[in-house]
Each structure stands twice: as structure tokens, then as C-alpha cells.
Amino acid sequence: MYKILCMLTFSLTLIACSATPVKVDTQNDEAPTVMGLDYRDFEEAAAALVQSILESGVVVQPDGSRYVLVISRITNDTMLHIDTDQLVKKIRVALLKSGKVIVTTAMSANGAEDAMSYQARELRGDDEFDQSRVAGKGSLVAPDLSLSGKIIQRNNKMNSRTTQVDYLFQMTLTDIETGLAFREDEVPIVKRGSSKTVSW
């Protein structure tokens, strides 16, 4: 009997110690930051860059119409394996919601972002499809502005135990017609922590 009780207590202790997954409230996440980049850093950078674009007024057309934006190259120059869409998608969504900008997926720095715009055009002349519903020639909208950027990482050893990691989120908004950079900005996110923590 005593042995059973001991085993039961031990089992319960083990169960209590196992980490139960919890869903994070992303609106109010007070967990300590990491030396790498997490969703909060991308949100912070995206919010600052969107604010910079809206403040500049370069996306406001005098007649109230929308600018067409194309996403150019966003370079990940960090030691982290990150998808730059974590940043870009937030900027795109915010700019779309602003009502001033609309993003084209018919082109990007690496060809069409959504290949379907072109594949659907291959249906021209196909008798199986109602040709009146097939996109006609000259119906794609060319972009007015291009968004490019870079994420840079620099590690600086402060002493034997502490390392500072500088992440720089750089953005350029270019007017395609003139090639001029209408808006440029840089958001630094700097972290300082144990040198034992790996930031890649």
C-alpha cells in the first residue's frame, strides 16, 4: 500500500512538472524577449515603418485614389533563418487597411507573386472556358511604388558575459516612374543579453 502511494505521488509530481502548452495572448504578451527576433519585434518594426510611411504623406493621392505598390526585394542579412514575409505581410496589411495603397501580386522582384494572374490568361482561346470571363489583354495594373528593404544584424561583445545584438530594419519606398526614393527609414531593435545565448 505504501509503495503504491509513493508511486502515485511520484507520478503526480511528474505530471505537474511537465510543461503544459499555453496559448499566448499576443495583444498583451509580457514574456521576456529573446536574443533573436520574435513576432513582437516584427510587429514593432512594421508598426514603426507604416507610421513613417503614413506620416510622410507620400501614399496620399490628391484625388483620393490608391497607389499600386509592388513588393521588391527584402533582404535578410541576419544570421537568423527568418522569412521576411513576417515583416512585409504586416506592412502590406496595414497599408491596405489605410485605404491609400493596394499591392499588386502580379509581379515582384522574383516574378509574379501569385502566378495565377498569368496562368489564368493562358485560358485565352480555350473553348472549354467562357471567354468573356477570361482576363483580357492590358488589364493588369502596373505599380506606382516599390517597397524594398533589408534586415541587418550586428553582434557586439560588450564583455566576456554580455553580447549586444543590433537588428536594423531598413525600408525604401521608391517612385517607379522617377526612380526616386520617396521615403526611407530605419528601425533599430537592440538586444543585450548573455553571450551564451545563440542569436542565429
Next chain:
Amino acid sequence: MAVALRSMMMFGAICLMIGCVTPPAEKPWNAYVRYLGNALEVREVRSSEERGFVVAYLAAENMSPFNVKVRYRTTWYDVSGIPVSTVMTRWTNRTVAGKSLLEIKVISPRSDVVDYRFEIEDI
């Protein structure tokens, strides 16, 4: 007695007139700022419209001689009083040096925003 009554009526009439000509008081800061701490004192809150967007500015002074760590965020409301969902409504941490000013300037995420709230918390 009649003189006193007449004086009271005149006083009442004057008060009513003053009440009618006084412009409506501006919304107090606490209508725009929610701060339950006591280290900061709100100095100024104002907003303007720039190219169709609402730009809000807040200045609060750290009254203590010590650094104060705070976090803040701005929530934007549409004409129905519904909060606007945006990546720009997020907590931002700041350290305000002793006896110095915390200044926040934000721009609305959309042009149909009509109201806003600053939330500041000590951390």
C-alpha cells in the same frame, strides 16, 4: 425681502447668461489618456488632421528624479466607437529619465478614425 429676491433673480439670470455664452469646455485629458500610475503627469494632449489622417500627440513629465519604465499604446476608434484592428496598436516600452518628458506622436492607421486613447502603464 423684495430687494433680496430681485437680486437673487438677477444673479440667477446673469449665471444663466454666462452659462450660455461660455464655450463648451474641451474634453479633459483623461478622456484621451488612461494612466493609473503616479510618476508621470500629463502635460499636453492634442490632435490634428494631416492629409486625412488623425495625428495625436501626448507629452507627459516624469515628476520623480528617477528613471521610470513605462509601456504605452494607442487605440483608435472608428465613427461607431469600435476599436480599429491594426498592427500599430501595440505596447511599446520606454524608459523616461527623471524630470524629463515622455513625448509620443502617433498617426491613425486609417482616415475614417475619429477618436483615440493613449494607455500608459508603469512597468
